[in-house]
Amino acid sequence: LKHMLTDGDRRNLDTVKSRLNAFDNSRTQLIPILQMIMAVCRFVPTEAMEMAADHLGLPTSDVYGVATFYNQFRFTPPGRHPIKVCLGTACHVRGGDIILENFARRLEIAEGETTEDREFSLERVACIGCCALAPVALVGDDVHGNMAPSKTEGLVLRYQIEKEKAERDGRRTGDDDHA
Numbered sequence: 290l291k292h293m294l295t296d297g298d299r300r301n302l303d304t305v306k307s308r309l310n311a312f313d314n315s316r317t318q319l320i321p322i323l324q325m326i327m328a329v330c331r332f333v334p335t336e337a338m339e340m341a342a343d344h345l346g347l348p349t350s351d352v353y354g355v356a357t358f359y360n361q362f363r364f365t366p367p368g369r370h371p372i373k374v375c376l377g378t379a380c381h382v383r384g385g386d387i388i389l390e391n392f393a394r395r396l397e398i399a400e401g402e403t404t405e406d407r408e409f410s411l412e413r414v415a416c417i418g419c420c421a422l423a424p425v426a427l428v429g430d431d432v433h434g435n436m437a438p439s440k441t442e443g444l445v446l447r448y449q450i451e452k453e454k455a456e457r458d459g460r461r462t463g464d465d466d467h468a
């Protein structure tokens with residue numbers, strides 16, 4: 290699955306390309322190369338896997354196979370506001386999965402995906418240790434307790450309004466993810 294690349298991604302891919310030369314073209318370098326890609330791009334774009342395959346003289350499917358074997362690599366760009374819905378036991382019994390569903394519907398993405406504007410990503414997490422507030426969702430580092438389906442809309446809106454306000458104030462002009 291290829292993601293639409295931002296200008297920032299393209300610059301990162303150029304960096305990956307130049308850094309690849311520092312690696313031997315031995316198969317043992319595959320993990321270190323993938324780690325370098327993660328450090329540069331914050332995810333492993335398909336294009337970067339193709340570059341790695343090219344450098345090592347391996348089929349892209351081999352690179353993909355190794356990369357997907359390890360949890361440390363992600364294949365979707367992280368959202369600026371990663372939303373994590375707790376599905377630990379306490380949150381699950383209090384309808385955490387419905388919260389997850391509501392975010393998915395509101396953002397029009399599935400779990401594990403990122404919105405096209407890279408603002409939000411959505412995933413499930415295990416207990417984050419504040420079961421008394423179940424069901425719980427995290428947006429970035431902010432904990433939102435006693436979540437209800439009706440609260441998901443307001444939460445997304447709040448971050449969107451903040452974004453628009455920041456854009457109006459021109460505070461995001463230095464953001465390299467934006468063209």
Ligand code: FES
Pocket residue numbers: 375376377378379380381415416417418419420421423425
């Ligand atoms: S189960 Fe969700 S915070 Fe513990």
